[in-house]
Amino acid sequence: xxxxxxxxxxxxxxxxxxxxxxxxxxxxxxxxxxxxxxxxxxxxxxxxxxxxxxxxxxxxxxxxxxxxxxxxxxxxxxxxxxxxxxxxxxxxxxxxxxxxxxxxxxxxxxxxxxxxxxxxxxxxxxxxxxxxxxxxxxxxxxxxxxxxxxxxxxxxxxxxxxxxxxxxxxxxxxxxxxxxxxxxxxxxxxxxxxxxxxxxxxxxxxxxxxxxxxxxxxxxxxxxxxxxxxxxxxxxxxxxxxxxxxxxxxxxxxxxxxxxxxxxxxxxxxxxxxxxxxxxxxxxxxxxxxxxxxxxxxxxxxxxxxxxxxxxxxxxxxxxxxxxxxxxxxxxxxxxxxxxxxxxxxxxxxxxxxxxxxxxxxxxxxxxxxxxxxxxxxxxxxxxxxxxxxxxxxxxxxxxxxxxxxxxxxxxxxxxxxxxxxxxxxxxxxxxxxxxxxxxxxxxxxxxxxxxxxxxxxxxxxxxxxxxxxxxxxxxxxxxxxxxxxxxxxxxxxxxxxxxxxxxxxxxxxxxxxxxxxxxxxxxxxxxxxxxxxxxxxxxxxxxx
Amino acid sequence: xxxxxxxxxxxxxxxxxxxxxxxxxxxxxxxxxxxxxxxxxxxxxxxxxxxxxxxxxxxxxxxxxxxxxxxxxxxxxxxxxxxxxxxxxxxxxxxxxxxxxxxxxxxxxxxxxxxxxxxxxxxxxxxxxxxxxxxxxxxxxxxxxxxxxxxxxxxxxxxxxxxxxxxxxxxxxxxxxxxxxxxxxxxxxxxxxxxxxxxxxxxxxxxxxxxxxxxxxxxxxxxxxxxxxxxxxxxxxxxxxxxxxxxxxxxxxxxxxxxxxxxxxxxxxxxxxxxxxxxxxxxxxxxxxxxxxxxxxxx
Numbered sequence: 001x002x003x004x005x006x007x008x009x010x011x012x013x014x015x016x017x018x019x020x021x022x023x024x025x026x027x028x029x030x031x032x033x034x035x036x037x038x039x040x041x042x043x044x045x046x047x048x049x050x051x052x053x054x055x056x057x058x059x060x061x062x063x064x065x066x067x068x069x070x071x072x073x074x075x076x077x078x079x080x081x082x083x084x085x086x087x088x089x090x091x092x093x094x095x096x097x098x099x100x101x102x103x104x105x106x107x108x109x110x111x112x113x114x115x116x117x118x119x120x121x122x123x124x125x126x127x128x129x130x131x132x133x134x135x136x137x138x139x140x141x142x143x144x145x146x147x148x149x150x151x152x153x154x155x156x157x158x159x160x161x162x163x164x165x166x167x168x169x170x171x172x173x174x175x176x177x178x179x180x181x182x183x184x185x186x187x188x189x190x191x192x193x194x195x196x197x198x199x200x201x202x203x204x205x206x207x208x209x210x211x212x213x214x215x216x217x218x219x220x221x222x223x224x225x226x227x228x229x230x231x232x233x234x235x236x237x238x239x240x241x242x243x244x245x246x247x248x249x250x251x252x253x254x255x256x257x258x259x260x261x262x263x264x265x266x267x268x269x270x271x272x273x274x275x276x277x278x279x280x281x282x283x284x285x286x287x288x289x290x291x292x293x294x295x296x297x298x299x300x301x302x303x304x305x306x307x308x309x310x311x312x313x314x315x316x317x318x319x320x321x322x323x324x325x326x327x328x329x330x331x332x333x334x335x336x337x338x339x340x341x342x343x344x345x346x347x348x349x350x351x352x353x354x355x356x357x358x359x360x361x362x363x364x365x366x367x368x369x370x371x372x373x374x375x376x377x378x379x380x381x382x383x384x385x386x387x388x389x390x391x392x393x394x395x396x397x398x399x400x401x402x403x404x405x406x407x408x409x410x411x412x413x414x415x416x417x418x419x420x421x422x423x424x425x426x427x428x429x430x431x432x433x434x435x436x437x438x439x440x441x442x443x444x445x446x447x448x449x450x451x452x453x454x455x456x457x458x459x460x461x462x463x464x465x466x467x468x469x470x471x472x473x474x475x476x477x478x479x480x481x482x483x484x485x486x487x488x489x490x491x492x493x494x495x496x497x498x499x500x501x502x503x504x505x506x507x508x509x510x511x512x513x514x515x516x517x518x519x520x521x522x523x524x525x526x527x528x529x530x531x532x533x534x535x536x537x538x539x540x541x542x543x544x545x
Numbered sequence: 546x547x548x549x550x551x552x553x554x555x556x557x558x559x560x561x562x563x564x565x566x567x568x569x570x571x572x573x574x575x576x577x578x579x580x581x582x583x584x585x586x587x588x589x590x591x592x593x594x595x596x597x598x599x600x601x602x603x604x605x606x607x608x609x610x611x612x613x614x615x616x617x618x619x620x621x622x623x624x625x626x627x628x629x630x631x632x633x634x635x636x637x638x639x640x641x642x643x644x645x646x647x648x649x650x651x652x653x654x655x656x657x658x659x660x661x662x663x664x665x666x667x668x669x670x671x672x673x674x675x676x677x678x679x680x681x682x683x684x685x686x687x688x689x690x691x692x693x694x695x696x697x698x699x700x701x702x703x704x705x706x707x708x709x710x711x712x713x714x715x716x717x718x719x720x721x722x723x724x725x726x727x728x729x730x731x732x733x734x735x736x737x738x739x740x741x742x743x744x745x746x747x748x749x750x751x752x753x754x755x756x757x758x759x760x761x762x763x764x765x766x767x768x769x770x771x772x773x774x775x776x777x778x779x780x781x782x783x784x785x786x787x788x789x790x791x792x793x794x795x796x797x798x799x800x801x802x803x804x805x806x807x808x809x810x811x812x813x814x815x816x817x818x819x820x821x822x823x824x825x826x827x828x829x830x831x832x833x834x835x836x837x838x839x840x841x842x843x844x
Binding site: 029178251258260266310314 | 594600607608609614615616620623632635685686689693724733737773777791792793807808810837838840841843844
């Protein structure tokens with residue numbers, strides 16, 4: 001059936017030529033390569049749940065009298081946006097789950113992008129030839145953050161309305177064109193009536209389209225350039241070692257989408273997020289206490305709080321204080337981020353292609369730069385909770401603020417220094433990162449216990465390197481059979497001897513195929529060690545004594 | 546296996562199969578079956594009217610069932626390799642590059658010999674873009690002009706609270722606070738003002754503002770000079786106004802000077818007077834722009 005269908009298509013589209021290559025594509029297997037996948041899968045969840053929400057959400061700030069399922073607000077004057085969000089939460093079947101899944105998926109989306117970015121940074125995966133994809137990735141991060149902000153601003157609740165007010169002030173703070181930017185985006189002075197429909201158009205159409213386009217390019221380029229891989233046996237700059245796209249990778253990746261969606265679903269079902277009915281409708285002169293934005297805006301909020309009240313004025317103009325933490329800082333952040341591959345190239349003068357990844361400890365200086373910069377943003381993130389921290393730890397706000405103002409400059413260099421030292425130390429220890437040979441506890445004939453190190457991997461095992469087989473129709477897995485030998489399908493040792501085996505000569509403990517401490521492992525017969533190679537039980541050797 | 550006839554028959558080659566693993570097959574089957582059962586349960590939940598928590602849990606079981614099944618199948622029941630594939634050079638072969646450059650160069654020289662037309666074409670496209678940018682931008686919103694410098698407050702404006710009730714000299718006790726608006730702009734985002742009554746003797750009046758706070762009534766713009774949030778919290782004990790967004794503190798008794806946090810300027814003060822009927826009114830509008838800074842503001 002499948003082959004017939006494929007044949008039908010091939011006669012019309014010639015799919016055999018390029019699809020075969022794709023089916024046989026090799027994907028290196030490592031958990032850290034799945035971080036980007038989580039981001040992509042949560043984006044898909046965002047699309048599905050988001051489309052659902054658009055069917056019920058009314059992007060309008062027109063005021064109506066609310067009559068709906070949420071009784072405490074019955075008869076209140078609210079905007080259509082707010083009322084429709086309440087309705088889709090309380091009166092639409094699965095509406096609340098979908099809304100909460102959408103919000104959770106957005107948080108997961110940005111988080112996965114950030115962690116994926118860290119993985120790419122610390123392993124040097126952005127180096128030639130992957131600079132373009134790094135830049136695209138940076139754009140995706142910016143778009144994801146912006147769209148997250150636009151999205152949680154739509155319900156027109158008190159907390160998001162305050163956020164929009166701050167956004168207006170941030171736009172105002174841009175030198176020269178700030179007031180025009182703000183008035184053009186908001187259709188006039190704050191608050192106006194245009195902002196929700198405009199945010200809506202941006203949030204559901206323009207930015208998702210940009211994200212989808214850039215994501216497509218990101219994947220296409222990755223596909224074309226092939227995946228990077230970690231250093232290891234049989235892996236080189238000239239090959240890719242891993243599982244085949246069809247069927248192993250396709251099944252695993254497809255399943256991983258469902259697992260990501262499952263986690264988002266249970267978060268959406270059980271963990272309340274953004275209960276706007278508790279916050280109330282946005283009213284410009286009202287404000288709530290101890291409110292924090294979604295996590296990915298935290299660093300900006302923290303920067304706004306920590307910034308001293310410097311305002312530059314003169315010659316009839318002003319650069320407001322908000323400009324520095326809310327425009328300049330993100331501007332520098334994302335510019336430097338996007339340009340990092342080129343900055344690093346300037347430093348290292350390295351123009352070679354790299355397909356093998358660095359271990360972070362191999363490049364201490366880069367690791368230390370990354371950790372230091374991360375530490376800076378983490379401190380800013382926590383600084384967005386100065387009021388909450390002051391409250392929970394019974395400290396004065398003054399003390400907490402000044403503490404953070406100092407920490408934001410002190411923590412990054414310390415973190416960078418520690419990271420540098422750790423990377424240096426780890427790199428200089430012989431055998432770091434290599435699996436240690438297990439010690440096994442044994443018992444001799446007299447009943448005394450002793451430990452013995454497992455044998456080194458047999459030379460045969462060392463050669464367990466993937467075969468090259470791009471041109472063959474069928475891939476031959478690498479000699480799985482001798483794997484079986486090593487894992488102990490052989491007969492148990494010590495089969496006889498009333499006195500037990502006094503020695504284990506001829507008995508090899510065998511290497512551990514998949515790690516583990518090795519303690520109390522059953523010794524196994526090394527079949528390949530037997531001269532005749534047919535793996536006869538050799539426990540009888542002990543009887544000689 | 547199906548055979549595809551016609552041009553060259555497709556003969557299925559020998560395929561490597563992962564044999565055995567009965568337990569894993571059972572696990573995968575169980576995961577899929579669980580998923581189907583949860584789907585049925587979800588359908589029942591919907592028919593019965595829906596319940597958010599239950600829907601979330603059932604969705605989890607449905608999706609996780611499919612996910613676990615697929616991952617386990619892909620990981621344990623099909624060959625894992627490792628396989629190796631050669632990385633082809635990304636860079637094209639020299640001959641290919643030269644052919645490409647030659648093609649590029651050919652076209653370039655063919656149109657490049659009419660540089661004047663080239664420039665005209667560029668200009669026409671560019672001008673088209675620029676000219677059309679203006680109506681687009683211009684329709685998005687009005688020019689700011691003086692909008693950021695003024696508020697709806699005018700001379701003689703009657704102070705009312707958020708419900709529209711007038712504010713008289715007896716409205717507040719000492720230590721009380723209310724958000725007020727001009728009677729013609731109740732709830733206005735820009736005109737919002739805090740009215741606080743303090744003991745008359747405590748006030749350190751700034752020069753020129755001696756008459757602005759009759760009988761201990763002080764009115765300040767409620768828009769924080771930092772990022773424009775409402776300065777909503779009045780602490781009577783310390784006589785301070787706190788902005789909950791970024792924790793700026795303003796000292797009420799000394800003209801709402803910022804004493805802490807990122808706010809750079811005092812809250813503008815609204816001059817008040819008490820009219821003959823005891824209503825509180827504005828002597829005039831604010832004498833400076835309210836809210837956060839902007840480029841045209843100057844000092």
